[in-house]
Amino acid sequence: MPRFLAVYTMNPEDLASFRTRPKAEQDAVDAAGVKEWAAWEEKNASSILDRGGMVGKTTRMTKDGVVNATNSFCGYLVVEAESVDAAARLFEDHPHITIFPGDGVDVMPFVT
Numbered sequence: 001m002p003r004f005l006a007v008y009t010m011n012p013e014d015l016a017s018f019r020t021r022p023k024a025e026q027d028a029v030d031a032a033g034v035k036e037w038a039a040w041e042e043k044n045a046s047s048i049l050d051r052g053g054m055v056g057k058t059t060r061m062t063k064d065g066v067v068n069a070t071n072s073f074c075g076y077l078v079v080e081a082e083s084v085d086a087a088a089r090l091f092e093d094h095p096h097i098t099i100f101p102g103d104g105v106d107v108m109p110f111v112t
Contacts, residue, residue, distance in 0.1 A: 052077035
């Protein structure tokens with residue numbers, strides 16, 4: 001079955017805005033989101049090949065050396081599905097975009 005890389009994305013300004021909320025409100029969102037995330041993973045366990053993880057700040061290697069960089073990637077996982085559309089639909093109700101301030105999940109097929 002085809003495999004796909006799913007990359008969680010979040011606009012840095014959306015995260016910054018979320019972090020300006022009162023701590024109790026952030027904690028409530030986190031608690032609800034973590035619970036729903038676990039439920040999503042359980043529901044889709046047969047499609048998840050690698051749970052991946054969340055990632056921090058970016059360091060990029062360039063022809064000029066190591067530099068700090070910015071992108072919207074904040075995590076990833078690997079899934080399998082019949083098609084890229086089917087893989088993308090796995091994330092329709094994902095807490096990353098329904099509870100947390102994530103803006104999307106980019107789904108890309110492995111081609112090699």
